[in-house]
Amino acid sequence: MKQVALLAGVGTKTVSRVVNEEPNVSDAMAKRVWEAIAALDYHVDMQAGSLRRAGGRTRTIGLLISSVDNPFAGGIHRAVETQARRHGVSVLAASMDEDPTREALGVKEFLRRRVDGLIITTASQDLSYLVSAVERGIPIVFVDRTPVGLNADSVTSDNREAAAAGTRHLIERGHRRIALLVDNVSINTASERRHGFLEELGRAGIPTGEATIRTDVHGAEPAEQLMRSLLAQPDPPTAIFSAQNLITLGVLRALHSLGRQHDVALIGFDDLPLADLLQPAITVIAQDARAIGEAAAQRLFRRLDGDQLPVEQVIIPAKLIPRGSGEISPTR
DSSP: HHHHHHHTSOHHHHHHHTTTOOOOOHHHHHHHHHHHHHHTTOOOTTTTTHHHHHHHHOSEEEEEEEEETTHHHHHHHHHOOOOHHHHTTTEEEOTTOHHHHHHHHHHHHHHTTSSEEEEEEOOOSOGGHHHHHHHHOOOEEEESSOOOOOOEEEEEEEEEHHHHHHHHHHHTTOOOOOEEOOTTTTTHHHHHHHHHHHHHHHHTOOOOOEEEEEEOOOOOOHHHHHHHHHHHHSOSEEEEEEHHHHHHHHHHHHHHHTOOTSSSEEEEEOOTTTTGSSBOOOOEOOHHHHHHHHHHHHHHHHHTTTOOOOEEEEEEEEEOOOOOOGGGGOOO
8 A cells, every 4th residue: 555655645544545445535535545546556355454453364264176056065165064053154166167376366365365274185186376375374175186286184985986986886797898987087076087997907816008088088978979979889898897986977867868777787986966866866976075075175174273183094984885876887
């Protein structure tokens, strides 16, 4: 404000009156102030007064999740909000849609709003955008995925072991031609699920070099088209391991539209609304989104309360829920 006042040739009190739209400032003087603000790229901090009153705290936290339309991410969001409400804190939330650029911009916006702490789902291999937050001592907890190159708290599922358990379940029912459909394997969770899948194939003596793995499957529509092409092959897979819930939706659409839902086995990673009501009901690896969100929020609030905790990776167990689709035996 001092720089704006100096450039505009007015006092800081006048600058304050202009930005707060108070009376008794002439149009000409207000114009000079706004021109100085634009020239200096000055951003008005509407929380400055509340910061002083709250001892430097805004009583807000930033939550960056993969996408608000993903039920798993939505479950984390709800759990974080519940914990925050108990602490009298508001949650500012945003989606990053697996886009590292959007991720960095989202966090930058949180920091501009002076959040007290961050809970982040990351898709980025470069976390240098967090340097300023770390230097300012802002607590950060990563949720769903562990960070690359940054020593920080994280809360995740045991993705590798859960994927291995799902693959083992299909193998025990006689399947050998199992296809894995997975998202971008540069993302930690997708990579871990692929590793678990391949490791279990290897333990069963199934050649991993011949495994059908399709990566970079982004969402339901591409998954549906891919599933149709796999089933059109001369020797199609007898079972599908869908490594993400939106991929599972696309697989289901293909199977049901082709009438193949009763002869192609399916296990999906993450549960789906009404998955237990389909015919057959969908066997899933269910992550506990509520427990993940709660653990991340509790960790963050302990750090905000001043607890000097060692950095920790908290792992929340995932659960295989057999319902029917994953118990279908191969027909040939």
